[in-house]
Amino acid sequence: RILDMEADLRRAIYAEAFEPFYQPVVRLGSADRVGAEALLRWRHEQRGILAPGAFLDVGEESGLIEQIDWLMYARVIADMTCHRMPGYVAINVSPRHFRAPDFASRLLGLLEAADVAPSRLRIEITEVALLDDAPRTSEALNLLRRHGILAQLDDFGTGFSALSYLHRFPIASLKIDRSFVAGLDGEGRNESVAVIRAIVALANSLGIEIIAEGVETPRQRERLLDLGCTYAQGFLFGKPEALVLPGN
Secondary structure, eight states, X not given: OHHHHHHHHHHHHHHTOEEEEEEEEXXXXXXXXXXXXXXXXXXXXXXXXXXXXXXXXXXXXXXXXXXXXXXXXXXXXXXXXXXXXXXXXXXXXXXXXXXXXXXXXXXXXXXXXXXXOGGGEEEEEXXXXXXXXXXXXXXXXXXXXXXXXXEEEEEETSOSSGGGTGGGSOEEEEEEOHHHHHHTTSTTHHHHHHHHHHHHHHHHHHTOEEEEOOOOSHHXXXXXXXXXXXXXXXXXXXXXBOOOOTTO
């Protein structure tokens, strides 16, 4: 099965069968759209639309995920040139990309070739990227920041090391992990409230934006507003969807 999946991935790369689905990021109080996250999807010939969970492990093990990512980045930037997309678009960047010395310059080159302002693009990284090769990651993030590309730290609150690194890296936004947002409706409400309150206080002290992930209910929205969260993303505001060209 793994060998078949790897062969399928290679064919899909050749056919450029990967595409972004966009989920809106909104201002929590008004629900006005401020941007979107581009989420990887594979339009498989037999199995239909596949989320990364169905193929990411094989992609990582085989090393094909880097080719897939660059196809995605090019597709996102192309979408930004032919669609009216309010606000910014955030792309997910795995730690392995920061091991390449030309990652930042290559990404900036794609934007320049498409005549897209770098300030319209953001990158999402995880704590692992900060810890994997801190000097090289810091250099790449600072180069991108100087050109207007902001960095967002994804799944914040699930790790244990990033607190000591926040002041060393140019992080513009923290994304509160969906597990804490879901906990606002469950038995662990008090624990989730305590964690979110602490994250909001930390972010405010550092001048960093807060985005709550996985918001699905009006009650979660109300509690997040009470806790001081400014931005949100989740099914309550919109599911990930493919863009459709006008007239199609």
